[in-house]
Amino acid sequence: MRATVRSIGVVVLCVLAFLVAAASVGASHKYCAWHGDDVGCAEIGNRTVTSCDREPDGHMVRAWYIDNRNFQEHAGAWDMNGSQSGCDSVPVAPSPATAAYVRACEEVVGCSNYVQHRNP
């Protein structure tokens, strides 16, 4: 009986540990910087940077990021279809670095502040 309770306890602990780990992975999976409604995100384990133009104002949008390896600034892709649905993406360079900071910039108008990735 005691062994059964102990086994159930171990299983419950394992499930809890898995849920916490999954939540952590989810939390670190993506983060974004906003400039008005335009957005730049680091996603897919922060290994891809995505630019989303969401303002129908004719100003092109691109994300910028700083890699976690050399801490250099890199330009992301322009969102080539403007404010229509859909975004443009590039992998973070140099591979296999991740994006430590990301910001969203709007042509002519300006940029958001850099948002730093925080480990959960």
Next chain:
Amino acid sequence: VPQALRAPVARRSVLAGTVVVLVLAGTAAAAGGISIGSILPGDDTPGPPEYRQTDETVVALGVDPVIGRWRIVRYRSSELADRGEVLQPAGLPCLKLTLQAPAGGPPIGSRSWCGDRGQGGVAAASLPVRTPDGRVYTLLFGEAPEQAAAVEVANSDGMRRRVRLHEGPAMIESDFWMDVIPRGEPAGETWVEWSGADGRRPGERVDLTLELGQPLTPLGVGAG
């Protein structure tokens, strides 16, 4: 056809057919067994550019002397949301250019987009690369309507560069294209447009001025 000529003609046809089959087989072998229409299954292993959230369909591929093996794939977007807002819905059509490592290793770089481009079916994006000798090239790629007979990169100085069209898989009603040009060419106001078999240009174009004028950081290629 005289009887004496029939056998050689038949033999030549068989020979030509064999050559075509061998060339196709060679192309498939060079691409690691992947050919037009191949489905690359999605997985959940993070680590772009090999990462695939969903299945990808190969729509064009080739080997270029500057960048090596490349391929263009079509896939459907996964949802991207933040602050409770959907930034990109799931299910949009996406296109990705991937550069393949020479020895079958993981891909060395990519550029992708999702969503309808809204310029009558013509779409374009760029990916700059730097070769080991320091030369920088711009890869231009995209898609064009099925009825396109030609795609041209043009600029306001009168330059026109015709790019090669790749016929996509039968189930996808688009053609695809990729071109490698030296950095800085073309300059100024630049665009991509397509023309039909009669040479007429419908006037649907993608403006590349900003894309080429303020490009991405070049990606190193060709090492090893």
